[in-house]
Amino acid sequence: MHPTVPAAEGTRSVTATDGPHHVLVLNSGSSSVKYQLLDMRGGARLASGLVERIGERTSRLVHTPLATGSPARERVAPIADHAAALTAVAGELAADGWGLDSPELAAIGHRVVHGGQHFTEPTVIDEAVLAEIERLIPLAPLHNPANLTGIRTARELRPDLPQVAVFDTAFHTTMPEAAARYAIDAATADAHRIRRYGFHGTSHAYVSRRTAELLGKDPSEVNVIVLHLGNGASASAVRGGVCVETSMGLTPLEGLVMGTRSGDVDPAVVFHLKRVAGLDTDEVDALLNKRSGLVGLCGDNDMREIRRRIDGGDAAARLAFDVYVHRLKKYVGAYYAVLGRVDAVAFTAGVGENAAPVRAAALDGLAGLGLVVDEELNAVRGGGPRLISPAHGRVAVAVVPTDEELEIATQTYALVRG
Incomplete structure (x- = not known):
C-alpha cells in the first residue's frame, strides 16, 4: 500500500520552505x-x-x-x-x-x-x-x-x-464492513466488487477537519455529521476524524434526495418499471440519475427557484422540498445513532452553505437530540466557517464552506515533499 499522507487542516497548507511550491x-x-x-x-x-x-x-x-x-x-x-x-x-x-x-x-x-x-x-x-x-x-x-x-x-x-x-472514495475506505457491505450473496458481491464506496470524500475530509478547528479541538476528539448538499448530495458520519458511514454507495445514486438523482429507492422499483412500463436498463438508469430527485418531483433542481415557488404557493415545489428535507433529517438521526455522541453537524456545498431554510428545516424538531438552529445566526450570509447554533446548544451546528481543490493540492504537495 502507499505511504500515508498528512491531510489538510483548515485553510493552512503544508509549509513550503524551499524548492518548487x-x-x-x-x-x-x-x-x-x-x-x-x-x-x-x-x-x-x-x-x-x-x-x-x-x-x-x-x-x-x-x-x-x-x-x-x-x-x-x-x-x-x-x-x-x-x-x-x-x-x-x-x-x-x-x-x-x-x-x-x-x-x-x-x-x-x-x-x-x-x-x-x-x-x-x-x-x-x-x-x-x-x-x-x-x-x-x-x-x-x-x-x-x-x-x-x-x-x-x-x-x-x-x-x-x-x-x-x-x-473521491479514499476517505470512506475506513468504513467498517458492517457499513460497507450490502446484504446480498457474498460470492456474487465479491466477484463483481459490489459494496458501498461513498463519494465526495475530499469534501467530507476537509469539512470534518475544519469543523473540529472551528470548535478549537483536534479532529481526533470530535464526532461530526457532515452534510454535503449540492446538486449531488451526501452525508457522512465521522468519528474522531475517521469516516464510519456515508450515504452514497456503489455509485453516487444511493442516499439523499439530490438535484436530479433519486437517492434511496426500493430496488424492486427497477423490476417494476421493466415489467410494467417496459423500460430497459439504460432507460431506468437515466430516469433515476437524470430525471428524478428535485427535478423529478417539481421540474426544478435549483433550491432558490424551489423556495421562490413555495413562497408563491406552489404545491409541487413544497412537496419536493418536504421530501428532500425528510430524507435529510432521517439520515441525521441515523448517523446520530451510529456515532452515539455527536459534537457537531456541518452543512457544506452550494445548498448547505447558502440555503438557510434547508438547514432550519433539516434540524427542526431535533432539540431533544441537542440540535437547535439559531434563527438570526442561520439567516446571516457569510463567507467563512461559522456556528449557527445558539450558545446553549448541546451540539454545535455549523456552516463550513468546502474547498476540495485545496484538499487535493495539500495532499498532493505533502506526498511529493515526502
Whole structure:
C-alpha cells in the first residue's frame, strides 16, 4: 500500500520552505477540464479556470488570474480534445508567468472519482496506478475514463513532473464492513466488487477537519455529521476524524434526495418499471440519475427557484422540498445513532452553505437530540466557517464552506515533499 499522507487542516497548507511550491489541480470531465493553480506557501489561489464543450465547435475557455486581480479572460473556439484543452490551459497560465514549464510547479494533483478498495490515500501516478484506475472503470463508467484522459494528457505534457491521484472514495475506505457491505450473496458481491464506496470524500475530509478547528479541538476528539448538499448530495458520519458511514454507495445514486438523482429507492422499483412500463436498463438508469430527485418531483433542481415557488404557493415545489428535507433529517438521526455522541453537524456545498431554510428545516424538531438552529445566526450570509447554533446548544451546528481543490493540492504537495 502507499505511504500515508498528512491531510489538510483548515485553510493552512503544508509549509513550503524551499524548492518548487506551486500545485496545479485538475478535474477532468468527459467534455470539460476545471483547474486551479495554488501556492502552497499559504494556500493562495494564483489562477483558476474552466474549459468546457471539448470536442465541439463552440468550446469555451474561461481563465481567471486571481493573483493579479485582472479580469477573467474568455475565448470561444474549437478545442478538439483534452490534449488541446490542457495545451490551451498551459498557454493561459504561461501568459500570467506560471506555465507548465515553470520551475515553481511542484506537482499536478488529479481528482479521480473512483479508487475502489485499493486506493485508500493519495498516490503518485505510474503505469501500474493507471492500469488499476482503468480496471475500476466499470464502477465509474462516466467519470474514471475522463479522469484517465486528463492524467495521460498531463503526463505527456510534463512527463518529468510528479503527478498525484486523489480519490473521491479514499476517505470512506475506513468504513467498517458492517457499513460497507450490502446484504446480498457474498460470492456474487465479491466477484463483481459490489459494496458501498461513498463519494465526495475530499469534501467530507476537509469539512470534518475544519469543523473540529472551528470548535478549537483536534479532529481526533470530535464526532461530526457532515452534510454535503449540492446538486449531488451526501452525508457522512465521522468519528474522531475517521469516516464510519456515508450515504452514497456503489455509485453516487444511493442516499439523499439530490438535484436530479433519486437517492434511496426500493430496488424492486427497477423490476417494476421493466415489467410494467417496459423500460430497459439504460432507460431506468437515466430516469433515476437524470430525471428524478428535485427535478423529478417539481421540474426544478435549483433550491432558490424551489423556495421562490413555495413562497408563491406552489404545491409541487413544497412537496419536493418536504421530501428532500425528510430524507435529510432521517439520515441525521441515523448517523446520530451510529456515532452515539455527536459534537457537531456541518452543512457544506452550494445548498448547505447558502440555503438557510434547508438547514432550519433539516434540524427542526431535533432539540431533544441537542440540535437547535439559531434563527438570526442561520439567516446571516457569510463567507467563512461559522456556528449557527445558539450558545446553549448541546451540539454545535455549523456552516463550513468546502474547498476540495485545496484538499487535493495539500495532499498532493505533502506526498511529493515526502
